[in-house]
Amino acid sequence: MKKIALIGCTGNIGQKVVDAVRCYPEKFCFSALVCGKNRDALHALQEEFHPPLAFCAADGALPLDEIFSSCDIAFLAPSGFAGLEYALAAARQGKVIALSNKESLVAGGELLMKEVKDRGATLIPVDSEHSAIFQALSCRLDTPFKKLILTASGGPFLRLSKEELEHVTPKDALRHPTYAMGRKITIDSATMLNKGYEVIEAKWLFSTTFEKIETLVHPESIVHSLVCFEDGATIAEMGYPDMRVPVRLALTYPERLPCGEDLDLTKLQTLHFEQLDKEKFPCFTLALEAGKSGGTAPAALNGAAEVAVDAFLKGGISFPKIAEIILYALDKTPIAQADAFETVKAADQLARAHAKRYLYDL
Ligand SMILES: NC(=O)c1ccc[n+]([C@@H]2O[C@H](COP(=O)([O-])OP(=O)(O)OC[C@H]3O[C@@H](n4cnc5c(N)ncnc54)[C@H](OP(=O)(O)O)[C@@H]3O)[C@@H](O)[C@H]2O)c1
The missing domain is CATH 1.10.1740.10 (RNA polymerase sigma factor, region 2, helix turn helix motif)
Structure with a gap:
């Protein structure tokens, strides 16, 4: 049973984590739930899951060390700059961190990556593009590659x-x-600020340089990103756009849970790519x-x-x-x-x- 400390439990991504716990109660439980200001939604989650800890950030300073101390995985899905403090606190405890909050890497990438390295923490990407790259790199952050191609819906x-x-x-x-x-x-x-954020995020996550990251507009959002290797091979992760897939993979990788719909390429027929x-x-x-x-x-x-x-x-x-x-x-x-x-x-x-x-x- 994996214990999850979920930050941003009332948000779009947070609710996908909640759904995963609801679907697989034998695999996951919550050690802590934290929201921003939506106390009613937090109370409803407390009633349903009875986590040992639950906090609303709007109520004042949070005991960050306590929030992460007993979890197996820190799932960070708050919005905005607030994510950085949570990420640093989880990294300080050497935790496995499922990182959805991209602002923590954008604003404090250097700081966070140092803490991750020094404390032996593990980052797992949740953003669909970075999860795609992670999968193409055999669920590792350190597999060598020639170039990353991030796709954007436009x-x-x-x-x-x-x-x-x-x-x-x-x-x-x-x-x-x-x-x-x-x-x-x-x-x-x-x-398209988001795509710029994702380039910065990729630079830190995959320890690379801006020169090795390209972006391509791909309006169908079927190819979630690609990795090009030295030998000319390119590996893409494909699927219908569904954030439940990277969210659940971050909780279970390298194991996978049934979740999304199978891709039918004959129905899609054509995929388009263009410059931003x-x-x-x-x-x-x-x-x-x-x-x-x-x-x-x-x-x-x-x-x-x-x-x-x-x-x-x-x-x-x-x-x-x-x-x-x-x-x-x-x-x-x-x-x-x-x-x-x-x-x-x-x-x-x-x-x-x-x-x-x-x-x-x-
Ligand atoms: N949604 C996606 O598909 C997606 C994809 C990739 C990456 N992301 C990234 O994931 C993060 C969350 O996105 P989202 O779409 O889920 O946003 P969202 O729906 O706006 O949810 C934000 C969540 O953060 C909580 N929150 C706000 N301030 C907080 C604080 N100081 N401490 C703790 N929790 C706080 C909110 O709580 P209240 O509801 O109580 O205000 C809410 O639960 C963002 O960094 C985003 O860029 C999202």
Whole structure:
């Protein structure tokens, strides 16, 4: 019986973990459940699963060491920068970490990977692209490869012109063509910031360089990513878009549980691949440049993006303004070495303040 400490238990990914535990009560149980602010949903889960520990982050500081101390697997599915503190705490205890929260690697990749290495923790990717790469690498993070190719659905605005993007609404942006996800990641998929995040995530997870990571738009979302090897072989993981598959694999790998629908290639017939339009989606390049700058730049990028996306969702700014706000905040936030949590958090906070200032001046 595997004991899971689940952070973000009320969210889109968290609920997929809950479903796995519901379907396989003989295999899994919860040692801890943590939500952000939805106390009612947390109480319902407590009634159903009786975890020894349950917390709502909005109630105040959490006993992170206690939350992870008795778990076999820390499943990290909170949204946003908050994920980094959980990831560092789980890594400090040398835990197996199923990492869905990508912001922890984007904002604090250097810090987190050091903690993972020093404490002998294990990271298991949950993001579908990184899970695909992990599978193509025989469920290892250290298998040698020549190149990684991350695929992107292209989001809801793939075929819109730059001019048309001026007029899209939050409702339009929340209509993702292939995945139902939380609101922040859905908007990030529409701006392609999410794909930039995933490149940074892949760099850290697979200990590689930006030069060895490519991205391709693949609107059908059937090929979840590919790995090219020295001998010319390319291995892709394919399946219908269904996040339950990487979520469950992270809980059981290398064992697999019955879950998704079998892929019928005769029904699909054709798969399409094309280059990402970087001019139309500047957030992708902003993320990549922040990743290449290193230090606290990606933390600043993420802090500004969280403010900008929130403003867009509230109807306060147009879709293209998201990139403008990120660029403004990045320019104003000096880059420091990302060698301590406090420094990373300071960059996050400063970038948020600059982004808010920009909004205030609008
Ligand atoms: N959804 C996907 O298909 C998908 C795919 C790949 C990667 N991811 C990544 O997985 C993470 C979660 O995404 P999601 O789509 O599941 O988001 P979501 O539906 O918005 O859920 C977010 C979860 O985080 C919780 N939360 C917020 N702040 C917290 C805090 N300070 N401490 C603990 N929990 C907190 C929320 O609790 P409340 O409900 O109580 O507010 C909720 O349970 C993100 O980093 C995202 O990028 C998601």
